[in-house]
Amino acid sequence: MSAEERRESVIRAAMIEFARGGYKGTSTEAIAKRVGVSQPYLFRLFPGKQAIFLEASRRCCERTTEVFRKASEGLQGEEVLHAMGAAYQSLIADDPDVLLMQMQMYVAVASAEAAGDREFGETLRAGWMEMYDAVLLALGEGETTQFLAFGMLVNVLVSMGFRPDHRVWTGFYESVQPK
C-alpha cells in the first residue's frame, strides 16, 4: 500500500480512536492496531501524535461541512433549515464518532491554548470556520447562530450519554419543532 493510502487509513482510524479516548487518552499504539500496522511506522507517516490529531480534526470538520453543503443544495427558505437538521441527525446516527471527535477537538484546542500553544488552535479555527461559512451560505445571517447553537446542544447531550427517550430530548424536539 502506498504511503498516501496508509496516511489516509491512519486518519480514519485516528478519528475513531481520538473520538472515543481524547487526545491524551489515546495511544498511538491503539491507532496503529486499528490500522493494522506497527506503532513506530506512524511516525514515518506523520511528524508526531499531534499532527495525526490535527488531521483527524480537520477531516472531521470537512466531513460536517460537506454534509451541510450537500443538504442545502438546491433548496430554499424553510426547507433548508429542515434539511440541514435532518442531515446532521443522520450523520451522527450513522457515525457518532464525528460528533465525539468535534467535542474532543474543542477541548484539545482549549488545552493547547491554556498551555500557550496558539498555532494548533489557529489551524482548527480555520477548519471550523469553513463549516460555519457553509451554514451561513445556506441559512443566511439570521438563522446560522441559532442552527449551530442547537447543534452544539445536540453534541453535548449525546456526549453526556442521555438516551433518546430522556426528557431532555423530548424537550429538545418540542423546541425545534413546536406544534
Next chain:
Amino acid sequence: MSAEERRESVIRAAMIEFARGGYKGTSTEAIAKRVGVSQPYLFRLFPGKQAIFLEASRRCCERTTEVFRKASEGLQGEEVLHAMGAAYQSLIADDPDVLLMQMQMYVAVASAEAAGDREFGETLRAGWMEMYDAVLLALGEGETTQFLAFGMLVNVLVSMGFRPDHRVWTGFYESVQPK
C-alpha cells in the same frame, strides 16, 4: 487544616487544573502542587484520581446552577432571560475555568461511556439535570432548550479560542439581541 477543609481546597485546585488540562492531561502532581500539599496525600483524601475529577465536575455544575437560580430570583417574563444570559456571561468572565471544566466533563463522560463505564456518567448526568431544572424553573418549557443551546455555543466558541472581536461573536450577539 482539617481533612474536610483540605478536600475542599483540593476540589477547587482540581477544577482549575482539570479545566485546562482535561482528565488524562492533568497529573495528580499538578493538583497537589496547586494545593500546596504532597501528591500522595491526595489519595488519603480521595480514593483515586477519578473521584477528584468527579467532585470537581459536580462542583462545576452546582456553581452554574446556583448562578442561574440567583439570576432569576424575583424576576418575571422577558427580564428573566436577559438576566440569566448576563449572569452566565459574567460567570465566565470572572472564572473561565468553569466553562472549560464543563467541556472537559462532557468529553470525560463520553470517553468513560465508550470504555464501558456507565456509572461515572450517571452521577454527572444527575448534576447536569439539576442545572437543567434550574433553567427550566426559571424560563419554562418554551425557552429552556434554546437558552441552553446558545449557552453551549458560547462554551464551544470560548473553548475554540475565538477572540471577542471575531465575526462569529458579532454574529452571535446579533442573534441573541436582534435590533
Next chain:
DNA sequence: GTAGATAGTGATTGGCCACTAACTTTGTCG
C-alpha cells in the same frame, strides 16, 4: 507525659507511552 488520633511526607514502583535507531522485506527497472 504518654497514648491515640489526625495531618502529613519521602521514597519507590510498576506500567504506559511517544518517539528513535537500526534492520528487513518487497517490488521494479535497467
Next chain:
DNA sequence: CGACAAAGTTAGTGGCCAATCACTATCTAC
C-alpha cells in the same frame, strides 16, 4: 542479476504518572 527505493518491522529508551508503603509531626485528653 543486482541495485535502488519505498514500505514496514523489532527492539529499545527516557520520561511521566497513579498509586502504595512506611514513616514523621502535631495536637489533645486523661
